Amino acid sequence: MDFRPICRPVVFIASHDMAEQISKATKLFPASVPKFDLSHLKPVIGPTSILSAYGEEWRSLRKRFNHGFSSQHLLTLIPTMADRTIVFARQLDSLSKVGNKFSLVSLSMHLTFDIIGSVIMDVDLNAQDVDPSQRSELVRSFTELLDAYWDDQIHIPWWLKIRTVLRRRRLGRRVERILKSIIRRKYEEQQANLDKNHGQQLSILSLSLQNTKTLSPDILDLTCDQLKTFLLAGHDTPSATIGWIFYELSRNPRALSAVRSELDDIFGPQTEPEGIYAQLVAPGGADLVCRMLYIMAVIKETLRLHTPASTARYSAAGTGLTVRTPTGDELCVDDMVVYNCSAIIHRDPAIYGDTADHFVPERWLSSTQSLSRSDQYASTMPVPCGAWRLFERGPRGCIGQEFASIEIRVLIAMIARRYEFTKVGLGELVLTEEDRRPILGDDGRYKVRSHMYNVSSQTPYPLEQEDDGWVWILTNVRVDATDYSQAGGRYDDDGGGYW
Numbered sequence: 001m002d003f004r005p006i007c008r009p010v011v012f013i014a015s016h017d018m019a020e021q022i023s024k025a026t027k028l029f030p031a032s033v034p035k036f037d038l039s040h041l042k043p044v045i046g047p048t049s050i051l052s053a054y055g056e057e058w059r060s061l062r063k064r065f066n067h068g069f070s071s072q073h074l075l076t077l078i079p080t081m082a083d084r085t086i087v088f089a090r091q092l093d094s095l096s097k098v099g100n101k102f103s104l105v106s107l108s109m110h111l112t113f114d115i116i117g118s119v120i121m122d123v124d125l126n127a128q129d130v131d132p133s134q135r136s137e138l139v140r141s142f143t144e145l146l147d148a149y150w151d152d153q154i155h156i157p158w159w160l161k162i163r164t165v166l167r168r169r170r171l172g173r174r175v176e177r178i179l180k181s182i183i184r185r186k187y188e189e190q191q192a193n194l195d196k197n198h199g200q201q202l203s204i205l206s207l208s209l210q211n212t213k214t215l216s217p218d219i220l221d222l223t224c225d226q227l228k229t230f231l232l233a234g235h236d237t238p239s240a241t242i243g244w245i246f247y248e249l250s251r252n253p254r255a256l257s258a259v260r261s262e263l264d265d266i267f268g269p270q271t272e273p274e275g276i277y278a279q280l281v282a283p284g285g286a287d288l289v290c291r292m293l294y295i296m297a298v299i300k301e302t303l304r305l306h307t308p309a310s311t312a313r314y315s316a317a318g319t320g321l322t323v324r325t326p327t328g329d330e331l332c333v334d335d336m337v338v339y340n341c342s343a344i345i346h347r348d349p350a351i352y353g354d355t356a357d358h359f360v361p362e363r364w365l366s367s368t369q370s371l372s373r374s375d376q377y378a379s380t381m382p383v384p385c386g387a388w389r390l391f392e393r394g395p396r397g398c399i400g401q402e403f404a405s406i407e408i409r410v411l412i413a414m415i416a417r418r419y420e421f422t423k424v425g426l427g428e429l430v431l432t433e434e435d436r437r438p439i440l441g442d443d444g445r446y447k448v449r450s451h452m453y454n455v456s457s458q459t460p461y462p463l464e465q466e467d468d469g470w471v472w473i474l475t476n477v478r479v480d481a482t483d484y485s486q487a488g489g490r491y492d493d494d495g496g497g498y499w
């Protein structure tokens with residue numbers, strides 16, 4: 001699309017094969033095509049963020065944090081994630097008692113902030129406190145900074161929105177001050193306890209500082225930018241994902257029952273979050289999380305249908321970046337924004353067949369895994385790797401994908417059998433007039449009054465709408481949680497509904 005003179009032309013890539021050409025390492029671009037300019041996000045992620053860095057700078061950052069984000073390390077931090085998730089479960093318990101409407105995405109955002117704080121920095125951000133004034137200064141300041149982005153129009157020149165730009169810088173500096181004092185404190189503690197740290201579950205920050213002899217101002221700046229980036233990247237997409245997962249499960253009785261039976265198999269019949277928590281934090285907890293195969297398929301399928309993020313790349317005029325189209329033409333895409341449009345790729349009927357728009361987690365199970373489930377739904381078509389690119393692919397793929405997958409599995413383990421989630425407002429189910437039962441459609445989902453969709457801002461944590469699709473937020477996920485043990489197979493009108 002040619003947006004000149006407002007901005008550069010944008011090439012929307014809708015073929016998985018062409019998207020791979022953009023994201024893979026090549027001779028011309030050993031770390032894949034560079035990212036499109038993210039300078040408008042500088043107050044949030046800083047000038048040296050791994051998200052926007054390129055070349056050697058990016059490579060050394062990735063090397064520094066890769067181990068911390070490896071599944072091997074993250075699995076050791078399951079007790080830390082479970083500690084935060086139990087607070088979330090208790091909040092749902094209170095909400096289910098009063099039957100009030102609430103925003104699941106908003107609660108999930110607070111949860112993901114708390115998890116990031118403890119896993120990345122070993123700090124309690126207290127983001128889930130119902131009283132906002134009790135939340136940590138970091139959470140309050142970071143949230144305020146993101147608020148300063150919610151109505152941004154990034155193509156408007158900075159001098160036409162000077163007040164907003166200055167406000168962002170001021171808030172960015174405040175967040176930086178807080179983070180730097182955390183880094184200094186953690187570094188000092190680490191130096192003081194060097195011998196004792198051996199064999200302990202270290203935060204990602206501590207791991208990254210392990211070989212740092214002196215905390216120089218440069219290292220402090222660099223570390224601070226990465227923490228800001230993790231705070232941003234690690235809270236918005238996972239919380240939107242959690243909202244979509246529970247929305248899809250509330251519409252798909254087959255999938256919900258398969259999730260619950262998998263949890264029964266793994267954790268036994270008791271569903272209280274405290275009991276699940278005890279199993280997760282005990283030795284062997286990581287194995288339980290790794291056994292959630294159907295749940296992994298649910299996460300994957302949810303993210304296929306409701307893709308919250310992608311990548312936008314750019315190569316300067318005269319560089320010689322070309323892409324080969326499915327018909328064999330070579331096109332030069334220099335000096336254009338190249339956007340891998342995963343939301344379209346993920347629904348390509350040539351790959352996903354007639355069920356491209358349906359919710360079919362079974363398509364991600366191997367034939368042996370699906371035998372015990374509903375065989376008929378198992379995929380008959382192999383999906384090429386590049387056709388599922390939720391975390392993007394190649395060298396610049398998401399460093400936090402294992403992080404997100406583990407935290408979401410821990411959450412599902414604790415709450416999926418405990419509550420019924422009923423959507424109210426947008427996306428609400430159609431109920432029969434006689435006995436207020438949901439109506440199953442041909443695609444195996446309950447019929448809805450209106451369809452949910454992703455938007456880029458306007459949640460309780462409004463974020464900027466990006467032309468590169470980086471920041472996406474799901475709004476309007478309002479659900480009522482009801483004690484699972486009381487489920488009686490009927491919906492009530494008052495929003496305190498259950499199956």
Ligand code: HEM
Pocket residue numbers: 035050051052062116229230231233234235237238241308309310311312390391392395396397398399400401403404470
């Ligand atoms: C469901 C959750 C998540 C989704 C859908 C997601 C998606 C993505 C995508 C599409 C990219 C590529 C962005 C681009 O090219 O501009 C990316 C990169 C990145 N993500 Fe995630 N992400 C998720 C969770 C996380 C978490 C939990 C963290 C950290 C705590 C994280 C940290 C990052 C970082 C640092 C990068 C940049 C990597 C690099 O350039 O080397 N993400 N993510």
